[in-house]
Amino acid sequence: MKGLLLKDFYVSLRTGWLYFAVTLVFGAIIAFGGARPFVFLTAAYLMIILPMTVLAIDERAKWHVYADALPVTRAQVVAEKYILTLLLSAFSAAVLAASVLIAMFNPLLGDERPDLSSFLSTLSCFPLELALTSVCIPFVFRFGFDKGRIAYMFACALVGVGLGVFTSWNVNDLPNINIPSHIMLISSAASAAVFGASWAASTLLYKTREF
Amino acid sequence: MTNAIEIKNLTKNYKDFSLDNVSLTLPSGCIMGLIGENGAGKSTTLKLILNMIKRDGGEIKIMGRDNREAAKLLKEDIGVVPDEIGLPAVLTAKQVGNIMANIFRNWDAEAYAQYLEKLSVPEKKKYSELSRGMKMKLGIAIAMSHHPKLLILDEPTSGLDPVIRDEAVDMFNDFTRDESHSILISSHIVSDLEKLCDYIAFLHKGRLMLCEEKDRLKEEYKIVRGSKEVISGIPAGSVIGKKETPYGVEAIVHKSAVPSGVEAGAVDIEQLFVFMVRKEG
Incomplete structure (x- = not known):
């Protein structure tokens, strides 16, 4: 597993260094320039793309065939991808949460400083990221990346719709975004359930796949 | 001592191809060459041995254990060189070493570094920048650096230049000096297998045509050249295959059936395979 x-x-750093850099830059923009929903969601979205990129690279290289010849089980191959997704989402959530935290105490932002509930709303982005990636992964494990990316496109469309709805609230800064705590809790629990179900489904589907 | 591989009545069915009742045994300390034309079932057999695909019938034992039980543990003792080493393009040989050190319990970083040096594989070049031969050499280095007891090699010498191919063959020979080490190797380059193998197995259209000790095969079969009349005098059951040329007829026959007075030459494995396949059609 390690x-x-x-x-x-290694693969994420080599192929996705720009994603990490952009996430950090967007974090800095939020911390020192005020939080903009578009910046916020784009930064979160980048970390949804990366696990899919890694899966696509694996498939192109036929890593999944090679991994079958190594002392790792298929369940471990699947588990590793979910842990990777978890880590990448945690990275972007941590960067964004830290940015909002800095913004909360940044005197330069004046009235635009986000409050505590905005900070908590920021954290709700993390399970959402997980849920969106979770929708795609089982399809990739069952059908390969080419067919699986239809699900990926669907997830992207969801993000797009989300972005549209978000911006239609006519807010330009995070201080106005306060998601009620019970909705945050429900969405987090639902995301966790989707993530778990997706993991189980991927394991099952991948075990029966033949290359 | 237990056999390295025991296969009995192995069957796998696809829509357009079937591996049909294949049985073979690779004793420990030996090298077996799997010869067959494209699509004969060599890679399917190797994948079934490694439990990468599910068999429809038969049984496979690796070092005395069913290959589906404790597969992960068994793979600690197996080094595999597939026809395509599935490493992501951006990785370097050095990074691959770090990864494998965390995958194999018995990974020997020192041995890996020595193999890379011996095979002239650059440590810091990206995998995508390596030639096909270099990629194969990296695959061989990975397969041998965790002290496996069994090597399974799918066309490992294809893409290698003759000098490196010879070195690789020497490395495989050295590997089997330890009598607990065995190799199952498939290749189109029959001359390499002839140099290397103790046992030869012929696969043709999913069926095992023959599995025999190499020396016995060479002892048992002879190539006879002569006129049509001479060759037609040999009992049909003893003729493995024949080929007509403008200068007469060439036939591979059982040693016992060589007519007296006719000169019989030593047969090589490639000739034997080609003649048998032609006869089978």
Whole structure:
């Protein structure tokens, strides 16, 4: 498992360094320039793309066939991808949460400083990211990346709709975004359930796949 | 000592191809070459041995254990070189070493570094920048650096230049000096297999045509050249295959059936395979 994670760490850094850099830059924009929903959601979205990119790279290289010849089980191959997704989402959530936290105490932002509930709303982005990626992964494990990306496009469309709805609230800064705590809780629980179900489905589907 | 691989009545059915009742045994300490034309079922057999695909019938034992039980544990003792090493393009050989050190319990970083040096594989070049031969050499280095007891090699010498191919063959030979080490190797380059193998198995259209000790095969079959009349005098059951040329007829026959007075030459494995396949059609 550690070896699989290390492999994806190398691949993510080599192919996705720009995603990490952009996330950090967007974090800085939020912290020092005021939080804009578009910046916020784009930064979160980048970390949804990366696990899918890694899966596509694996498929192109036929890593899944090679991994079958190594002392790792298929369940471990699947588990590693979910842990990677978790780690990448946690990274973007941490960067964004830290940015909003800095913005909360940034005197330069004046009235635009976000409050505590905005900070908590920011954290609700994390389970949402997980849920969106979770929708795609089982399809990729069952049908490969080419067919699986239809689900990926569907998830992207969801993000797009989300972005549209978000911006239609006519808010330009986070201080106005306060998601009620019970909705945050429900959406987090639902996301966790989707993530778990997706993991189980991927394991089951991948075990029966033949290359 | 237990056999390295025991296969009995192995069957796998696809829409347009079937591996049909294949049985073979690779004793420990030996090298077996799997020869067959494209689509004969060599890769399917290797994938079934590694439990990468599910069999429809038969049984496979690796070092005395069913290959589906404790598959992860068994793979600690198996080094595999597939026909395509599935490493992501951005990885370097050095990074691959770090990854494998965390995958194999018995990974030997020192041995890996030595193999890379011996095979002239650059440590810091990206995998995508390596030639096909270099990629294969990296695959061989990975397969041998965790002290496996069994090597399973799918066309490992294809894409290698003759000098490196010879070195690889020497490395495989060295590997089997330890009598607990065995190799199952498939290749189109029959001359490499002839140099290397103790046992030869012929696969043709999913069926095992023959599985025999190489020396016995060479001892048992002879190539006879002569006129049509001479060759037609040999009992049909003893003729493995024949080929007509403008200068006469060439036939591979059982040693016992060589007519007296006719010169019989030593047969090589490639000739034997080609003649048998032609006869089978």
